[in-house]
Amino acid sequence: MEFSDEILLHILSYVPCTDLVLNVRRTCRKLATLCLDKSLTHTVLLQKDYKVNKDKVKQLMRDIGKEIYQLNMAGCYWLPSSTIDHVTRCKNLVKLNLSGCHVTSLRLSKMLSTLQHLRSLAIDVNPGFDASQLSSECKATLSRVSELKQTLYTPSYGVVPCCTSLEKLLLYFEILDRSREGFMLSGQLMVGESNVPHYQNLRVFYARLAPGYVNQEVVRLYLAVLSDRTPENLHAFLISAPGSFAETGATKNLLDSMARNVRLDALQLPKAWINGSGLLQHLKFNNPFYFSFSRCTLSGGHLIQRVINGGKDLKSLTSLNLSGCVHCLAPESLFRKAEDDIDSSILESLVVSCCNLRHLNLSAAHHHSSESIGNHLCQLLSRLKHLLSLALPVCSITDVAANVEKPPSASNLVPQTFGRKVRIGIQTYPRNLSDLVNQKIDSSVFWALMRSLRFLETLEIIGSSFSSAMPRNEPAIRNSLPPCVRAQSVGDSEVAAISQLTYLQSLTLAQLPNIITGSGLINIGLECQHLRTLSLANLGMMGKVAYMSALMDMLKHCKCLRDLRLEQPYFCAGAQFFQALSHCSSLQRLCIVSRSGTLQSDAVMSFMANCLEVIMCHMFMGESLTVCKNLQQSIVRSFQADRPALNVVIFPLLHEDLTEVIRDVPMRHLDEITLFKSRVAEEPPNLWW
Numbered sequence: 001m002e003f004s005d006e007i008l009l010h011i012l013s014y015v016p017c018t019d020l021v022l023n024v025r026r027t028c029r030k031l032a033t034l035c036l037d038k039s040l041t042h043t044v045l046l047q048k049d050y051k052v053n054k055d056k057v058k059q060l061m062r063d064i065g066k067e068i069y070q071l072n073m074a075g076c077y078w079l080p081s082s083t084i085d086h087v088t089r090c091k092n093l094v095k096l097n098l099s100g101c102h103v104t105s106l107r108l109s110k111m112l113s114t115l116q117h118l119r120s121l122a123i124d125v126n127p128g129f130d131a132s133q134l135s136s137e138c139k140a141t142l143s144r145v146s147e148l149k150q151t152l153y154t155p156s157y158g159v160v161p162c163c164t165s166l167e168k169l170l171l172y173f174e175i176l177d178r179s180r181e182g183f184m185l186s187g188q189l190m191v192g193e194s195n196v197p198h199y200q201n202l203r204v205f206y207a208r209l210a211p212g213y214v215n216q217e218v219v220r221l222y223l224a225v226l227s228d229r230t231p232e233n234l235h236a237f238l239i240s241a242p243g244s245f246a247e248t249g250a251t252k253n254l255l256d257s258m259a260r261n262v263r264l265d266a267l268q269l270p271k272a273w274i275n276g277s278g279l280l281q282h283l284k285f286n287n288p289f290y291f292s293f294s295r296c297t298l299s300g301g302h303l304i305q306r307v308i309n310g311g312k313d314l315k316s317l318t319s320l321n322l323s324g325c326v327h328c329l330a331p332e333s334l335f336r337k338a339e340d341d342i343d344s345s346i347l348e349s350l351v352v353s354c355c356n357l358r359h360l361n362l363s364a365a366h367h368h369s370s371e372s373i374g375n376h377l378c379q380l381l382s383r384l385k386h387l388l389s390l391a392l393p394v395c396s397i398t399d400v401a402a403n404v405e406k407p408p409s410a411s412n413l414v415p416q417t418f419g420r421k422v423r424i425g426i427q428t429y430p431r432n433l434s435d436l437v438n439q440k441i442d443s444s445v446f447w448a449l450m451r452s453l454r455f456l457e458t459l460e461i462i463g464s465s466f467s468s469a470m471p472r473n474e475p476a477i478r479n480s481l482p483p484c485v486r487a488q489s490v491g492d493s494e495v496a497a498i499s500q501l502t503y504l505q506s507l508t509l510a511q512l513p514n515i516i517t518g519s520g521l522i523n524i525g526l527e528c529q530h531l532r533t534l535s536l537a538n539l540g541m542m543g544k545v546a547y548m549s550a551l552m553d554m555l556k557h558c559k560c561l562r563d564l565r566l567e568q569p570y571f572c573a574g575a576q577f578f579q580a581l582s583h584c585s586s587l588q589r590l591c592i593v594s595r596s597g598t599l600q601s602d603a604v605m606s607f608m609a610n611c612l613e614v615i616m617c618h619m620f621m622g623e624s625l626t627v628c629k630n631l632q633q634s635i636v637r638s639f640q641a642d643r644p645a646l647n648v649v650i651f652p653l654l655h656e657d658l659t660e661v662i663r664d665v666p667m668r669h670l671d672e673i674t675l676f677k678s679r680v681a682e683e684p685p686n687l688w689w
Contacts (some may be wrong), residue, residue, distance in 0.1 A: 001030065008034055017044045018056050021063050041067040047074040047097070050588065050615045050645040054083045065089030072689060074122065075100040075668035078645040081107060088114045095120040097689060099151055100668055105133040108159075113137035122149035122170075122688065125158040134162065146201075149688055151667065155187050155218050161198070167233075168204040170688060171222065173215035176473065176663065187217025202231040204266075206687065208240040211473045216245055227254035234258065235286070236266035236684065240294075245270040259283050266684050268292035268321075280306040287316040290684035295324035295364075300346035301331045308353045317354045321681035323391065324364040329377075339366045339484070344375035351383050359389045359681040363462045367396040368486050376400060378445040382452040389458035391680035394512055395486040397446040397461065397494060447497040456501050460680055461494075463487060463511025466538065468567060468676035469653065470593050470620065471662070476653050480538065483513045491540075495520025499527040506533040510567075510676070515540035518547025518554075525554035532560055532586075537567035537593075537676060545571055552580035559584070563673050565591040573599040573619065578607035589616035591673050595653055597621040601631045608635055615645040616669050620653040628652060 003011075012020060012034060025035035034040075041064045046052050057079065061068075068090045073079070074097045081102035087093070093115050099122045103111075108123065112134075118141055134142075142162035149170040150158045160169070178184055205226065209215040219239070227250045237258065239245075251273065258264070259279070263286035274280065275297045291307065308314050322328045329342035360381075369376040377396050381387075450456075465481040491514025498507065498520070507524065518539070524531070540546045545568055555561070561584045571594035578600075581587065592599075599621055608614060617635060621628070632650040640646050647669060651661050665674060 001028075005034060009037055009039055012040060016049050017041070018046070018049060018052050018060055021060055022056060036064065036067070038067065043070040043072075044068050045072045046076055047072045050078075050613075050643070052076070052079075053644045054080055057083050058086050061086040061089040066091055068093060070095040072097040073101055074098070074689075075666065076645075077101070077647075077666040077668065084108075084111055087111050090115070091117075093118055095147075095689075097122040097149070099124060099149060100666060104128070105130045109134045109138040112141040115141055116144075119145055120147035121145050121159075122151075123159070124151045125154060125156050127154040129154065129156055129158065131157070131159065131161065134159070138162075152218065155185065155189055155214060157189060157222075160222075164198045165201060166198060167201050169199075169202060169206070170204075171207045171219070173207065173209045173219055174667065175210075175212060175214045175218065177212045177214050180660075185214050187214040187221070189218065189221050199225055200229070200231050201233065202226075203233050204236040204238075205234065206236070206238040206240075206683075208683075209242065209245070211242050216241070220248065220250070223254060224250050227251065227257065230254060230257040230261055232261055234262045235264055236290075237262075237264060238266060238268040238290075238292070238684065239270055240268055240292070240683075241270040245272055247273045255279055264288065266290040268294070271296045274298060288314070289316055290319045290681075291317065292321035292681065293325055293328070294321050294361075297327055298325055299327045299332050300329050300343055303328055304346060304349050308350070312353060314353045315356050318356060319359040319681045319685055320354060320357055321359075321361045322365075323361045323678050323681075326365040328365070329367055339368060339486070341368050341370040342377065344370065344372070344377075344380065347377060347380050348375075351380050355384070356386050357384050358386050359685065360384065360387060361391040361460075361678060361680040361682075362396065363391040363393055363460060363678045363680070364464060365393055366464050366484055366486070367393055369396070369398075369400050371400050376445045378449040382449050385452070387453050387456055389506075389680045390453070390456060391460035391462065391508075391678050393464040393484075393487075394461055394490050394510075395464055395484040397449075398486050398489055399444050399446065444493070444497065446494050447500075450497045450500045454501065455503055457503055458506040458680060459498060459501065459504060460508040460678055461490075461510070461512070462508060462678060463513075463538070466511040468537065468593070469595055470567070470674065470676055471659060472675060473659060475656070476595075476620075476658060480542075483511050487511070488513050491515050492517060492520045496523045499523035501528060503530055504528040505530050506679075507531060508535040508537075508678075509539060510535070510537035512539050513541075515547050518550030521547065521550045521554040522557075525557035529557075530560060531558055533563040533673075534558070534561060535563075535565040535567075535673075535676070537565075539568065542569050548572075548577070552577060555580045556583040560586050562586050563589045565593075565673050565676070567593040567676065569595045569597070571597040571621075573597065573604070573621070575600055575603040575606075578603040582607055582610045584611070586613060587611055588613050589669065589673050590614060591616075591618040593620045593653065593676075595622060597623075597653075599623060599627075599631070599650075601627070601634070604631060605634060605638070608639055612642075615643050616647045616673070617650070618648075618665070618669070618674050619650045620658070621650075622654075623652060625652055625655060 020035040020040060025032045069092055071090060071093060077100050084103055084107050088111055094117055096118060103123055139162045142159055143164045145163050146165050147168040148163050148166055151172040151174060153174050155175060207219050209219060259282040263284045265286060265288050326338040329346050330336050331343050367377055463483050465483055467477055467480060469477045490512050573592055628650040632648050635648045647666060649661060649665060651658060
């Protein structure tokens with residue numbers, strides 16, 4: 001209490017606002033004054049305050065409502081829709097995020113009618129939304145909104161027709177092709193509702209589509225408006241679409257108009273719109289900060305010539321997504337196999353030109369380095385000293401020299417299938433870092449890369465053939481592709497190298513075939529004390545979880561871990577595992593995906609009782625439907641009252657109704673942890689909030 005006010009305010013900025021206002025400020029007069037300082041009440045973040053409930057929100061709005069200028073309630077799915085009524089106390093709100101909250105048309109109308117200063121809004125548009133229920137006062141507020149984020153669960157324009165001053169429009173399409181009753185949905189909308197003139201101030205257009213034909217139909221209607229007259233101030237145009245999204249005459253006209261009239265800072269297009277076209281040659285860029293060519297057949301020659309103009313200075317570029325671009329590091333895509341060696345000169349040109357990259361995604365492709373010294377992918381990437389997040393395929397981190405000198409061992413030749421077990425000699429690994437360093441580690445290119453990227457916060461090492469068994473809108477995958485041959489030697493020593501990343505916060509490891517004991521995981525647990533998110537999938541041989549002992553040792557040291565996702569066939573979620581997991585005192589979300597996996601209900605209940613912060617438990621195993629339902633009901637019955645945000649889904653992985661169960665999972669959990677995907681450079685940095 002003898003610290004200066006400035007230092008105390010800095011400390012208090014790390015305390016959730018509900019705690020400050022409802023608890024801390026009641027302790028003494030000095031803190032009572034400081035807790036109401038404008039620097040602490042100006043912006044209120046409730047989006048991951050899982051302990052907040054309706055009464056706390058009501059009290060918070062009553063006490064400091066007039067002082068709040070920015071309010072983020074994104075993903076507060078557990079709060080009843082009546083909670084939104086209390087937001088009307090925040091008369092001075094400028095920015096409001098209600099994504100993932102239950103908001104009806106009438107409630108939205110009542111709330112927005114009182115928020116005359118609002119300029120930024122994020123909402124969900126659910127079935128039953130009716131724009132005709134919006135009052136004239138509400139529409140007046142919307143007419144002044146310059147930033148809008150809409151998540152669409154039903155074919156609709158939402159509130160877009162009312163927003164006549166839009167500068168930033170973000171659209172997330174989560175519309176399913178079928179209703180809950182099984183009826184096919186149509187993506188047709190009334191053309192007259194689109195309000196063509198209102199897009200003329202648009203600077204940022206972003207659309208992210210979930211799988212499904214209806215999503216594509218609806219986004220085309222939004223794009224048709226843009227193609228009629230392209231906004232002259234547009235500087236970011238981004239469309240993220242999975243699978244095939246064919247180009248039409250209207251979209252081609254839009255792109256042609258963009259090439260003539262605008263200069264872009266950020267670009268992302270569906271792969272079909274770029275593949276085989278000269279589009280990139282005509283688009284003009286102005287200090288770009290984000291490029292995504294995910295899953296495009298863009299060759300390295302086109303990348304260098306058309307994007308960075310043969311080595312043009314691109315120091316402004318901070319985020320680059322080349323995920324699934326199998327030919328992006330080769331001169332030409334014609335007559336080239338995906339497994340052929342990369343052209344290191346292309347990567348070198350990229351590294352030199354884009355020297356300030358902070359986020360780089362090279363996953364979902366085979367990037368094999370040649371035997372030439374000094375040109376390994378890891379050696380070239382080590383020059384990017386500003387990297388904060390990095391995604392690589394497993395085969396790209398292989399030490400080429402080691403592979404040439406040593407033929408694959410017997411363990412590497414065993415097929416990665418669910419068939420008959422084969423007894424092999426087990427390669428022993430030391431269980432501590434110092435012993436590993438003494439074993440040929442100093443010469444490893446991946447160890448050197450990890451040593452050079454000390455400030456890396458997010459790392460993904462994902463097998464180029466890996467596909468998750470967890471579905472999006474389709475049945476669970478029953479068979480996975482074997483790992484790349486070049487990846488067969490990647491295992492425990494490479495995992496141990498990651499422990500050099502002192503500031504690592506998020507780690508994803510998927511399809512590392514040569515994990516024998518998992519000893520490297522222990523090193524990560526000991527050294528990476530800031531680790532918050534851990535995702536492990538298909539490590540080692542598929543028939544047995546050989547790294548279980550090491551994983552349990554690792555978890556005992558992960559005091560900051562909040563999210564854990566495990567995907568592994570035959571995983572046994574038993575008493576020993578949950579006892580080790582109980583050491584993760586900060587854990588909030590757990591997801592286990594395991595074909596033929598088993599669980600012990602008593603162990604799960606004991607774990608939930610011991611770990612009071614856990615609010616999400618998703619387990620998709622090989623147990624019967626009866627076992628799963630009984631356990632889910634027991635957890636909800638025992639802990640829902642004390643944990644308002646509790647979300648529990650326990651269901652057989654291969655059950656035919658799994659997709660129906662998944663559609664009820666809150667989007668925050670589904671998007672951030674339950675569904676496996678690469679998240680590095682997935683969106684431009686600071687896209688929203």
